[in-house]
Amino acid sequence: METLVRVTDLTRRFGPHTALAGLNLTLARGEVLGLLGPNGAGKTTCLRLLSGNLAPSSGQVEIAGIDLARNPVAAKRLLGYLPERPPLYQDLRLDEYLQFCARLHRVPRAKTADAVAEAKHRCGLDGLGRRPIAKLSKGFRQRLGIAQAILHRPPLLILDEPTEGLDPVQVREVRNLVRELSRDSGVIFSSHILPEVQAVCNRVAILHRGRLLRGDHLAAHQSALIWRLRLSAPAHCASLAALACVAAATSLPDERIRVVLKPDAGPEELTRQLVAAGLGLQELTPERSDLERVFFDLIGAEERT
Amino acid sequence: MILTIAGRELRGGLVTPLLWVLLGASQVVLAWVFLKVVDDFSGLGADERVASLSLEVALNLFGFAAVIAMLAAPLIAMRMLSAEFRDGSFDLIGAAPIHLYTVVLGKFLGTAALLTPLCLLPALNLTLLAGTAHLDLGLCAAATLGLWLAALMFGAIGLYTASLSDQPGAAVLAAFGLLLLFSIIGRAQDLSIPGLSLFGWLAWNEHLFWFLLGAVRVSDLAYFLLFTGFFLALTHRRLANRRLA
Numbered sequence: 001m002e003t004l005v006r007v008t009d010l011t012r013r014f015g016p017h018t019a020l021a022g023l024n025l026t027l028a029r030g031e032v033l034g035l036l037g038p039n040g041a042g043k044t045t046c047l048r049l050l051s052g053n054l055a056p057s058s059g060q061v062e063i064a065g066i067d068l069a070r071n072p073v074a075a076k077r078l079l080g081y082l083p084e085r086p087p088l089y090q091d092l093r094l095d096e097y098l099q100f101c102a103r104l105h106r107v108p109r110a111k112t113a114d115a116v117a118e119a120k121h122r123c124g125l126d127g128l129g130r131r132p133i134a135k136l137s138k139g140f141r142q143r144l145g146i147a148q149a150i151l152h153r154p155p156l157l158i159l160d161e162p163t164e165g166l167d168p169v170q171v172r173e174v175r176n177l178v179r180e181l182s183r184d185s186g187v188i189f190s191s192h193i194l195p196e197v198q199a200v201c202n203r204v205a206i207l208h209r210g211r212l213l214r215g216d217h218l219a220a221h222q223s224a225l226i227w228r229l230r231l232s233a234p235a236h237c238a239s240l241a242a243l244a245c246v247a248a249a250t251s252l253p254d255e256r257i258r259v260v261l262k263p264d265a266g267p268e269e270l271t272r273q274l275v276a277a278g279l280g281l282q283e284l285t286p287e288r289s290d291l292e293r294v295f296f297d298l299i300g301a302e303e304r305t
Numbered sequence: 306m307i308l309t310i311a312g313r314e315l316r317g318g319l320v321t322p323l324l325w326v327l328l329g330a331s332q333v334v335l336a337w338v339f340l341k342v343v344d345d346f347s348g349l350g351a352d353e354r355v356a357s358l359s360l361e362v363a364l365n366l367f368g369f370a371a372v373i374a375m376l377a378a379p380l381i382a383m384r385m386l387s388a389e390f391r392d393g394s395f396d397l398i399g400a401a402p403i404h405l406y407t408v409v410l411g412k413f414l415g416t417a418a419l420l421t422p423l424c425l426l427p428a429l430n431l432t433l434l435a436g437t438a439h440l441d442l443g444l445c446a447a448a449t450l451g452l453w454l455a456a457l458m459f460g461a462i463g464l465y466t467a468s469l470s471d472q473p474g475a476a477v478l479a480a481f482g483l484l485l486l487f488s489i490i491g492r493a494q495d496l497s498i499p500g501l502s503l504f505g506w507l508a509w510n511e512h513l514f515w516f517l518l519g520a521v522r523v524s525d526l527a528y529f530l531l532f533t534g535f536f537l538a539l540t541h542r543r544l545a546n547r548r549l550a
Contacts (some may be wrong), residue, residue: 048396052548055549073402073403076402077402088392088394090392091316091317091320091321105402
């Protein structure tokens with residue numbers, strides 16, 4: 001697969017404070033990389049460095065083989081960037097703003113109208129072209145920020161918390177949009193919402209205190225072994241523990257029961273046995289996702305040291 | 306690309322009230338000065354007049370307009386950089402495939418375009434006298450040119466201070482400080498060795514004075530263009546260094 005971004009030993013210091021230390025990353029076309037980390041982990045610094053808004057203290061960023069520090073104009077042609085705060089001009093109307101962005105990114109004049117219309121359509125901004133940006137709500141501003149980033153169809157898309165301030169419907173639409181865009185471009189996006197990263201990304205980089213803890217592919221469909229369930233009739237843990245696939249069962253204060261499965265068993269097996277035993281299953285949820293477990297294990301391990 | 310950025314600044318400037326308030330307030334003040342000059346002049350007998358009406362008007366009206374431009378330029382320039390740093394909209398330009406010098410020139414062109422109507426206001430007031438008094442058109446043209454060049458320099462200084470801070474208020478105050486220093490630095494001449502008038506040369510009002518007398522001297526042109534260029538270069542340097550901060 002073609003390497004779109006190569007980050008080598010990227011370090012950024014703000015005075016005595018090291019915001020990012022020795023980051024190494026690669027991203028291929030068609031990949032979605034989720035940048036995860038608690039607040040202050042260095043996610044935004046990392047994305048600002050990748051967008052060329054900040055110069056690294058040391059290290060190198062290459063976009064499609066072009067060094068961002070040596071040839072910033074050529075490298076920046078390939079990227080679309082949504083910063084933490086959408087970079088909007090309050091005094092313009094929505095269409096005027098997008099047309100200005102199209103000119104900045106050198107979209108040919110003949111194609112500007114189409115590009116603007118398509119970006120607006122993809123971000124659910126149809127019919128708002130005459131609206132002054134100062135009068136847009138937070139969610140619409142965020143959408144406009146995304147529209148601005150995808151307007152010129154960049155091969156590399158850098159999104160800093162793109163779903164911030166959006167309603168649940170729009171969050172889902174943005175996820176679909178990111179998946180759609182990742183077909184022909186690479187996407188890096190930061191978030192502190194774990195399910196979101198799990199839903200969209202095929203790779204995750206976990207940052208903590210400026211250091212990369214893990215930059216792996218997400219293990220797909222690896223089933224978790226700890227489940228929480230609720231039954232229609234109050235049942236004793238013992239009747240659950242008696243099931244063939246259950247290793248242990250404990251009742252929780254909220255009338256749910258926590259079940260640990262045997263290593264070779266999956267949720268299908270558990271459901272089948274629950275139904276067969278006539279226990280009246282009402283709810284079944286995984287206790288913690290893989291990513292969550294990995295995240296907390298890594299961050300926790302880090303904080304103990 | 307320079308024109309794209311200048312166009313956006315111009316559009317942004319025209320739809321916000323700041324420019325219109327500045328123009329309105331300036332016109333009220335200039336009209337008052339104009340009335341005072343004409344009134345004083347017409348009250349004197351022909352033998353008491355020491356200078357022509359054109360010269361009186363140029364020195365007072367254009368001189369006062371320069372002071373207004375000095376106050377207005379930092380206010381207009383602060384929007385272009387300082388307020389953009391604060392609102393985060395500068396990130397759009399920071400991630401766009403354009404050279405920094407195009408950003409500086411575009412913003413400067415936008416500032417110049419917004420300051421130009423202010424520089425034309427005195428000449429516009431003078432058209433009231435057309436037909437009733439003999440005015441020296443060459444003198445008016447020279448004074449307008451001088452005022453415009455001074456405004457460009459103020460704009461460049463405003464842009465430079467706007468690039469220093471993401472607090473627009475601080476940027477404006479810094480510009481006022483710098484501009485006031487450039488206004489009074491000529492007075493320090495008395496302190497230095499007589500004959501060596503470096504401080505006198507540094508003051509913008511000394512150079513504008515010659516334009517207001519109707520003399521377009523290369524040395525004065527060079528002064529304004531040199532300092533405009535100097536502060537634009539400093540702005541460029543500052544924007545380049547901002548990525549390192």
